[in-house]
Amino acid sequence: MSFSGIKLIPAETSLDFIGKRFLAFAFSVLMIVGSIGLVVTKGVNFGIDFTGGTVMEIAVPEAPDLSVLRSDLNKLGLGAISIQEFGEPTDLMVRLPQQGDDPEAQKVAIESVRSMLDEKFGAEAVDYRRVEYVGPQVGEELKKQGFFAVLFSLLGILAYVWVRFEWQFGVAAIAALAHDTIAVIGFFALTRMEFNLSTVAAILMVAGYSINDTVVVFDRIRENLRKFKKMPIFELFNVSVNETLSRTIMTSFTTLLALIALWVFGGEVIKGFVLALIFGIVIGTYSSIYVASPVLMFMNIRRNTVVDEDEEKEVVVNGA
Amino acid sequence: MIHIARWKVILILLVCAFGFAYSAPNMMSEQTRVKIESVLPSWMPHKTINLGLDLQGGSHLLLEVDYHVVVRERIEGLEQAVRSDLREDKILPRVSKLTDGLRLSLRNAEEAETVRKALRQQGMELDIDTEDDGKVIVARFGEAELKSIKDQTIEQSIEIVRRRVDETGTREPVIQRQGDDRIIVQIPGLDDPQRIKDLLGRTAQLSFHLVNSDMGSNLREGGGSKTLPVSDSPGQTLSIARRAILTGDMIKQAQPTFSQQSGQPVVSFALDSIGAKRFCQVTRENTGQPFAIVLKDGPRNEEIISAPRINEAICGGQAIISGDFTIEEVTDLALLIRAGALPAPLKVLEERTVGPSLGADSVAAGKIASLVGLLFVLVFMAFTYSLFGVFANIALIVNVALIFAVLSGIQATLTLPGIAGIVLTIGMAVDANVLIFERIREEMRNGRSAMAAVDAGYSRAMSTIIDSNLTTLIAAIILFSFGTGPIKGFAVTLGVGIVTSFFSAIMVTRLMVASWLLKRKPSELPV
Numbered sequence: 001m002s003f004s005g006i007k008l009i010p011a012e013t014s015l016d017f018i019g020k021r022f023l024a025f026a027f028s029v030l031m032i033v034g035s036i037g038l039v040v041t042k043g044v045n046f047g048i049d050f051t052g053g054t055v056m057e058i059a060v061p062e063a064p065d066l067s068v069l070r071s072d073l074n075k076l077g078l079g080a081i082s083i084q085e086f087g088e089p090t091d092l093m094v095r096l097p098q099q100g101d102d103p104e105a106q107k108v109a110i111e112s113v114r115s116m117l118d119e120k121f122g123a124e125a126v127d128y129r130r131v132e133y134v135g136p137q138v139g140e141e142l143k144k145q146g147f148f149a150v151l152f153s154l155l156g157i158l159a160y161v162w163v164r165f166e167w168q169f170g171v172a173a174i175a176a177l178a179h180d181t182i183a184v185i186g187f188f189a190l191t192r193m194e195f196n197l198s199t200v201a202a203i204l205m206v207a208g209y210s211i212n213d214t215v216v217v218f219d220r221i222r223e224n225l226r227k228f229k230k231m232p233i234f235e236l237f238n239v240s241v242n243e244t245l246s247r248t249i250m251t252s253f254t255t256l257l258a259l260i261a262l263w264v265f266g267g268e269v270i271k272g273f274v275l276a277l278i279f280g281i282v283i284g285t286y287s288s289i290y291v292a293s294p295v296l297m298f299m300n301i302r303r304n305t306v307v308d309e310d311e312e313k314e315v316v317v318n319g320a
Numbered sequence: 321m322i323h324i325a326r327w328k329v330i331l332i333l334l335v336c337a338f339g340f341a342y343s344a345p346n347m348m349s350e351q352t353r354v355k356i357e358s359v360l361p362s363w364m365p366h367k368t369i370n371l372g373l374d375l376q377g378g379s380h381l382l383l384e385v386d387y388h389v390v391v392r393e394r395i396e397g398l399e400q401a402v403r404s405d406l407r408e409d410k411i412l413p414r415v416s417k418l419t420d421g422l423r424l425s426l427r428n429a430e431e432a433e434t435v436r437k438a439l440r441q442q443g444m445e446l447d448i449d450t451e452d453d454g455k456v457i458v459a460r461f462g463e464a465e466l467k468s469i470k471d472q473t474i475e476q477s478i479e480i481v482r483r484r485v486d487e488t489g490t491r492e493p494v495i496q497r498q499g500d501d502r503i504i505v506q507i508p509g510l511d512d513p514q515r516i517k518d519l520l521g522r523t524a525q526l527s528f529h530l531v532n533s534d535m536g537s538n539l540r541e542g543g544g545s546k547t548l549p550v551s552d553s554p555g556q557t558l559s560i561a562r563r564a565i566l567t568g569d570m571i572k573q574a575q576p577t578f579s580q581q582s583g584q585p586v587v588s589f590a591l592d593s594i595g596a597k598r599f600c601q602v603t604r605e606n607t608g609q610p611f612a613i614v615l616k617d618g619p620r621n622e623e624i625i626s627a628p629r630i631n632e633a634i635c636g637g638q639a640i641i642s643g644d645f646t647i648e649e650v651t652d653l654a655l656l657i658r659a660g661a662l663p664a665p666l667k668v669l670e671e672r673t674v675g676p677s678l679g680a681d682s683v684a685a686g687k688i689a690s691l692v693g694l695l696f697v698l699v700f701m702a703f704t705y706s707l708f709g710v711f712a713n714i715a716l717i718v719n720v721a722l723i724f725a726v727l728s729g730i731q732a733t734l735t736l737p738g739i740a741g742i743v744l745t746i747g748m749a750v751d752a753n754v755l756i757f758e759r760i761r762e763e764m765r766n767g768r769s770a771m772a773a774v775d776a777g778y779s780r781a782m783s784t785i786i787d788s789n790l791t792t793l794i795a796a797i798i799l800f801s802f803g804t805g806p807i808k809g810f811a812v813t814l815g816v817g818i819v820t821s822f823f824s825a826i827m828v829t830r831l832m833v834a835s836w837l838l839k840r841k842p843s844e845l846p847v
Binding site (some may be wrong): 012056095128138143148152160198204211216243246257258 | 374382426463517667668669670671673674675678679681682686687688689690692693694696697700702704710736737739740743744746747748750751754755758762765781783784786787788789790791792794796797798799803804807810811
């Protein structure tokens with residue numbers, strides 16, 4: 001009796017991934033250049049975590065006319081106040097710009113917006129679900145902290161790959177990692193989604209996931225380099241990617257399943273965070289197949305680059 | 321792989337049991353938990369996960385203590401003390417204040433030595449320099465002196481913030497120093513964060529002054545007068561003596577009560593012995609005159625909260641402050657007087673407040689999302705790997721229990737991104753099993769027997785599993801050390817999830833696969 005499971009990916013694929021490397025290369029370059037271009041020209045939509053300022057999430061009893069409310073709020077003389085729907089028509093997100101350096105001024109500004117909203121909807125009717133204020137000083141610090149967090153985790157991961165693999169693998173892994181990180185930032189520049197502290201967390205998470213995927217493929221490449229001594233490198237890479245393909249797809253798929261549940265049901269507050277993760281995991285999966293391995297091949301990796309402790313003698317004999 | 325030592329089996333089962341027992345309190349409603357707790361012995365697990373401020377609602381405040389104000393006060397004190405010391409030696413230097421010290425210009429260099437001596441006598445660590453051929457002396461606070469001023473100021477501020485927050489009856493507030501001059505205040509489950517902020521923001525210093533009814537008499541002895549607004553009648557000001565007859569530190573006790581005459585809310589207070597004596601003397605000498613009760617909150621914000629007439633000498637050390645107050649106002653005022661004055665103004669650098677309704681919504685959303693995510697993965701795994709998928713699923717459920725158990729055990733704080741971390745872990749936890757199962761499939765295709773394939777699958781996938789888990793763990797650890805608040809929560813659940821999933825995916829599934837193999841001795845594998 002056999003009750004084998006369903007195979008998402010056919011058992012033995014022999015897709016020519018490496019042969020498509022120039023196409024993938026073109027796509028990646030286009031995406032990276034596009035991302036950097038977008039970030040440079042349009043920038044990302046930094047949230048108050050980094051710019052300073054105030055956001056208020058409020059729930060009101062009935063959906064208001066946003067354009068009227070917006071123009072009324074902007075008559076308060078507090079700079080450009082934005083107001084938009086947040087999930088539901090009765091949930092609103094109000095953003096106040098930084099009121100100079102003085103926290104007192106910010107407090108006064110929040111008060112005047114509150115009293116205006118109270119007046120419009122009735123004092124007891126407005127539910128202030130969330131009020132966040134970040135001062136300019138803290139914004140600058142958080143920016144610095146976020147930058148270092150990304151930098152250090154990339155370095156930490158690089159160090160690990162370096163110790164665990166040969167240096168060529170480290171370079172290829174970092175290429176894939178940089179590719180994914182830039183792509184996620186580009187995604188934020190393109191969608192104008194708010195770039196905040198949790199975005200930094202998402203980027204780090206994507207970096208962790210992407211390297212995880214890459215390492216699995218690299219492990220296989222290294223194993224096959226030791227196993228198939230006669231196979232041409234080009235073919236060997238293709239075989240390795242194909243062998244790990246079903247695992248790569250399966251894990252990405254289960255992770256995406258969980259994330260999609262979170263995206264649909266997890267509430268408005270973390271939607272942006274989850275969307276960044278979803279995009280990052282798709283890109284991370286793509287990069288471990290189409291970026292990491294081709295770059296590794298480009299690094300001119302040879303059989304004798306990979307020295308196996310157990311078979312060291314054999315390799316030496318082969319080399320001689 | 322197939323034969324697992326008995327002690328290992330017992331250990332694995334024990335860890336699973338621990339996971340379910342310690343996560344169990346989180347799965348129950350408050351009432352059931354309390355009911356069960358009363359029956360069970362106290363050593364049984366009863367802790368639940370702490371919910372972060374973003375889930376239970378509450379305020380997170382980052383405050384900065386402006387210790388420069390204190391430095392300025394110290395410089396003023398130093399100036400006065402040195403001036404009066406030098407006056408005895410008939411030396412009258414021109415003094416100008418610097419940001420961290422004094423600059424004294426002398427008539428001639430001969431005075432310098434006396435001035436230096438006078439400065440050194442003040443009991444402060446000063447760096448004293450001479451300029452302009454000894455005719456100018458510059459005294460600055462030393463490094464250590466500035467540091468001790470800073471430390472003292474922040475510690476005193478924390479103490480007073482703690483007292484003020486405690487007096488409001490908030491449960492389990494977190495008040496900590498951060499860095500050089502900052503305080504973190506976290507107050508869970510608060511209805512009106514504005515009130516706390518108002519309370520914290522005020523340096524509230526109470527003092528009593530005579531009112532200048534006839535210009536002249538009080539002016540001379542008091543060293544000047546000042547004009548302040550009267551709080552309950554806008555636009556009106558009163559000129560009062562600059563020197564206080566009583567200061568806040570002479571007040572022993574203050575509490576809100578109701579006036580026996582008017583029935584209005586008032587603050588009654590008691591004075592210490594020095595204060596009582598002085599108040600007795602002043603009220604006797606100035607019967608019939610008005611006096612002003614001045615509240616100073618904030619560096620520039622002083623106002624007269626009440627200016628009653630002294631009807632008779634008050635010598636019992638007990639008095640009341642009346643004004644046009646609401647009950648909440650007298651409660652806060654009494655609290656402020658009791659808790660003492662903040663040594664320096666506090667500046668709110670960052671505030672994050674989540675209302676209870678959003679917190680509850682987030683918890684509900686997080687629950688649904690986790691359950692749906694878990695269900696998706698369970699169904700998908702069972703379909704893909706059939707019986708082995710079911711084994712992996714059982715391990716996944718053990719994993720979720722273990723995550724909750726560890727989070728409850730270490731009393732970690734669960735935040736909304738933390739829930740995202742758990743959901744993400746649910747998705748990624750099956751990775752180890754996917755790696756193993758795919759490897760087993762491969763080994764079977766290469767013609768190995770069922771047993772050998774399982775064996776090879778486990779041993780060959782292991783190094784890959786370790787590599788991939790470690791890299792994610794590195795990201796989680798760095799995220800934890802750099803992140804703040806909710807992000808830290810994400811890093812914690814992610815990190816804990818990686819460790820527990822390693823255990824559950826390797827040990828627990830392996831135990832099930834091994835016992836199944838031993839029992840059935842199959843030739844084909846359901847994978």
